[in-house]
Amino acid sequence: MTTLTAKDKQTVKAFWAKVSGKSEDIGASAVARMLVVYPQTKTYFSHWQDQSPNSPAARKHGKTVMMGVGDAVTKIDDLKEGLKELSQLHAFTLRVDPANFKILSHNILVVMAVMFPTDFTPEVHVSLDKFLAAVSLALAEKYR
Amino acid sequence: MVEWTDFERDTIKDIFSRIKYDVVGPAAFARCLVVYPWTQRYFGGFGNLDNAAAIKGNPMVSKHGTTIIQGLDRAVKNMDDIENTYTELSVLHSEKLHVDPDNFKLLADCLTIVVAAQLGKEFTGEVQAAFQKFLAVVVSSLGRQYH
Numbered sequence: 548m549t550t551l552t553a554k555d556k557q558t559v560k561a562f563w564a565k566v567s568g569k570s571e572d573i574g575a576s577a578v579a580r581m582l583v584v585y586p587q588t589k590t591y592f593s594h595w596q597d598q599s600p601n602s603p604a605a606r607k608h609g610k611t612v613m614m615g616v617g618d619a620v621t622k623i624d625d626l627k628e629g630l631k632e633l634s635q636l637h638a639f640t641l642r643v644d645p646a647n648f649k650i651l652s653h654n655i656l657v658v659m660a661v662m663f664p665t666d667f668t669p670e671v672h673v674s675l676d677k678f679l680a681a682v683s684l685a686l687a688e689k690y691r
Numbered sequence: 692m693v694e695w696t697d698f699e700r701d702t703i704k705d706i707f708s709r710i711k712y713d714v715v716g717p718a719a720f721a722r723c724l725v726v727y728p729w730t731q732r733y734f735g736g737f738g739n740l741d742n743a744a745a746i747k748g749n750p751m752v753s754k755h756g757t758t759i760i761q762g763l764d765r766a767v768k769n770m771d772d773i774e775n776t777y778t779e780l781s782v783l784h785s786e787k788l789h790v791d792p793d794n795f796k797l798l799a800d801c802l803t804i805v806v807a808a809q810l811g812k813e814f815t816g817e818v819q820a821a822f823q824k825f826l827a828v829v830v831s832s833l834g835r836q837y838h
Contacts, residue, residue, distance in 0.1 A: 583816030664808035669725035670743045
């Protein structure tokens, strides 16, 4: 389920090339939605003074996340190796329950649908969904 | 019983009054068959589902997509008793159709994506939360009669 075919990789790279210019907006929107639709995710951000979905901290976090996603696109041929350090960070420092990767991935997909309704076809959707699942798995690699 | 805020009620009614059933239903169902291809297991009699283009153009897929969203309409009209509204449909999906209830969630996710694409910026986080809550109640009700 997480093996990306050549077609998947091509599709993801092509779509990312189209949308990466808006990656900050995508990230901010995805994080904002996550905090609103899945309020339990706010528990990871109790250190933010302002936990509201459009706060500067939330926007910044969205940017950070999408930079990671963009980086993962360049390492698409070996996500496990490429995301090794990020996995260490999430496993030992952040300790985000991996169930939340699925939640954030879902919200990234929703934002793609909102911002790029014609480009986010079912074919792009399935490849991007597989890619985000593979990224999530690579991020959880060092957990135990 | 599920508690709905005024915002949630208004949002659900608004969404369903704005979307075109014969566009959103087929689009969401077709997307589900493409994104989660194992769901095709229930539709052996539907003819050509070989690729995304075939699925999108398949008239049986379109017809079934419309049927599904008309089924959702019943929940929209009975928001205070979705559970009982879906008793028969739940029995049907369990006893006759033998659909794994996990699949309902997959279709719900595709509906969310399609409605998001239709409504664009108006599909705010708050609207998304209301829509997903509504779909979660529908999904739960459809799974209730399984045993």
